[in-house]
Amino acid sequence: MRGLFWFRSDLRLRDHRGLAALAERVDEWAPVFILDEGLLDSARTGEPRVRFLLDCLARLDADLRKRGTRLVVRCGSPERELPRHAHETGAERVVWSRDYGAFASGRDERIRQRLERDGCRVETVKDRVVYESDEVRSAAGRPYAVYTPYAKTWRARFAEEPELPTGPLRLPRPIPRVRSDVLPSAKDLGFTDEGAELPTGGEAAARRRLDAFLDGPVAAYARDRDRPAVDGTSRLSPYLRFGAISVRTCIDAAHELACADPAAGPGVRKWVDELIWREFYYAILAEHPRVARESYRREYDALEWENDDECYQAWCAGRTGYPIVDAGMRQLAATGWVHNRVRMIVASFLTKDLLIDWRLGEHHFYRQLVDGDPACNNGGWQWAASTGTDAQPYFRIFNPTTQGERYDPDGAYVRRWVPELRDLPDSRVHKPWESPILAPGYPAPIVDHAERRRLALQRYEAVRA
Ligand SMILES: Cc1cc2nc3c(=O)[nH]c(=O)nc-3n(C[C@H](O)[C@H](O)[C@H](O)COP(=O)(O)OP(=O)(O)OC[C@H]3O[C@@H](n4cnc5c(N)ncnc54)[C@H](O)[C@@H]3O)c2cc1C
Structure with a gap:
């Protein structure tokens, strides 16, 4: 029997549940990755993720070649390309790892129906997480809305039924003479080949x-x-x-x-x-697939945001006048990655100090991050904006200066990313406006934190009332 494995966000060969499932059931196979033109053209797709993805694909292909096969690349819409590829190769079984979220689930369901109509068996496999949402439930069988009890149940389940890595994989024979497109470069896809300094993929x-x-x-x-x-x-x-x-x-x-x-x-x-x-x-x-667009706590969708474009642009460019915020936003632009503490600080600053809708920040991060992930990015933003599940209480508003002083006490992080502040003494590097030494070219704070904190509290309280 012939089978296809559709690679998506599981670009490896070791400890791979989906590959193991396919390998058990077919004699010949082809691994396929579809570069989805719709996703590549989306405003949410940015250069760091595309470049890292292409690097991972090239290395996956090299790993497959060492094992006597190669990655089949198709460019186009998965809804068209996967059934076409199954037809061309005579595959009777198609396997992929399950994805979560409305877009992926809807697309996958349409593809499954189409393949089944064409006589293919489809198997989807849990691979991306240890436990899927229906495997970690409260005693009443409900999904959790708060992290701490979720984590407790998750750990209890893991202690009883740990999910361990799969053993060595014996791959089936490759299906001969399978047509593949050439793996394009980022430039071919309309993105720069340079840009952010990214880690090696694979x-x-x-x-x-x-x-x-x-x-x-x-x-x-x-x-x-x-x-x-x-x-x-x-x-x-x-x-x-x-x-x-x-x-x-x-x-x-x-x-x-x-x-x-x-x-x-x-x-x-x-x-x-x-x-x-x-x-x-x-x-x-x-x-709750709706959280991709809406606040988890619906009352917060009535929040009055200011969405001032000048402030938003200053935040994106790392020119707010708050050193730790600017360092984080510059690290994001330069490397496609930001430290978690700093993600929390810059997200709090955008939503609470600038009163800019968390969705705008989420979108910017998603485009810029090499690890941009629909679930974690959304969760992180809604946490910071206090609109989410395990919400940071709305009255806890990060003070960017004291956060900087506490977590970057000698200013090493800020100095690395904001060279204008290099010569400031440690005691002033997080509040350059108090420094006797000037920091030429560095902006004054674009808002007054204490004032904005009061305003944010009023806005959040108005909604809760
Ligand atoms: C506003 C905001 C946006 C974020 N966006 C993303 C995102 O798009 N993609 C993403 O992977 N993470 C996101 N995070 C979570 C976290 O910041 C990153 O996972 C972490 O900084 C990655 O660095 P690391 O691999 O060194 O993490 P480590 O500290 O080594 O943690 C190990 C792994 O655990 C997971 N993890 C760690 N912290 C979190 C967290 N708070 N929430 C969910 N998973 C976590 C990640 O997969 C991470 O790689 C976001 C957090 C915030 C506050």
Whole structure:
């Protein structure tokens, strides 16, 4: 029997549930990736993610070639290309890993119906998360709306029924003479080949990163994870986003380390908590696809935003006059990645200080981030805007100056990304407006935090009333 595996956000060969499922059932196969022209043309698609995706695809192809086959690339709409490819290859079975969210689920369902009408069997497999939303439920069988009880149930389930990495994969024979398009470059697709300084894509790079993180930083993760100047987090987010490594592999390797070296235990536990946040946001998006556009807490859709374009542009460009905000936005533009603490600070600043709709920030991040992920990005933004599930209470508004002083006490992070502030003393680097030394070219704050805080509280209270 012949089968196709449709690669999407699972660009690897190791610990791959979908590939394992296909390999068990067919004698010949073809791996296919469809570059969806609709998605590439979307205003939400930005250069960092496209370049990283192409890099991952090229490396996946190289890995497949080492195993006697190659990646079949098709350009066009998956709804047209996948059934066409199945027909051309005589495939009777098509397998893919499940995706979550309204757009992906709707598209996948239409493709499934079409393939089944054509006589193909379709199998979809859980691969992207450890547990899907219906596997982590309250005692009353309901989905959770708050992270802490969700994480507790998630951990209890994992203790009872851990989901472990799959063993070595024996791939079926390749289907001979399969037509493939050439993998385009970012430039061919209308994006620049340069731009943000991105990490190397692919499975081998992901594994190296995991090993390097578990070899050192994880031990101090509980302490260092909030310090943007310290290389204290795994930086695995782009690899998890594109499935160059599986979340099961990450958790399994971390647990193995904690068993071998109990001193690493607290760091490992905290790190796994973050991976559970990822699962939580995937579950929220799967249960409530409307959150992609609307506030989870509906009352906040009545919030009165100012959406001042000049302020929005200053925020995007890293020229708000608040050093930690500007450092974060410049790091985003330069590298497609921002430290989590700083994501929270810049998102709070946009929504609470500038009173700009969280959807505008979410959109900008999604375009710019190399790890831009529909579930985690939405969850992070709604958390910061206090409109989400496990909402940061609306009255807790980050003060960008004190956040900078607390998490970047010697200003190393700010100095790295905002060179205008390099010569300022440590005590003034987060409040250059008080510095005796001038910072030529650096703007004065575009808003007064104390004033804007009062206004934001009024606006949020008005909605709650
Ligand atoms: C406003 C905002 C937007 C965000 N947008 C995204 C996004 O588009 N894509 C994305 O992957 N993460 C997003 N996050 C979550 C988090 O900032 C990143 O996952 C993290 O900074 C990635 O760095 P790391 O891989 O070194 O993380 P580590 O600290 O090493 O954590 C390991 C992994 O856990 C997951 N994770 C960590 N923190 C979170 C979190 N708070 N929520 C969900 N998952 C988490 C990620 O997959 C991460 O790679 C966002 C957070 C905020 C506040």
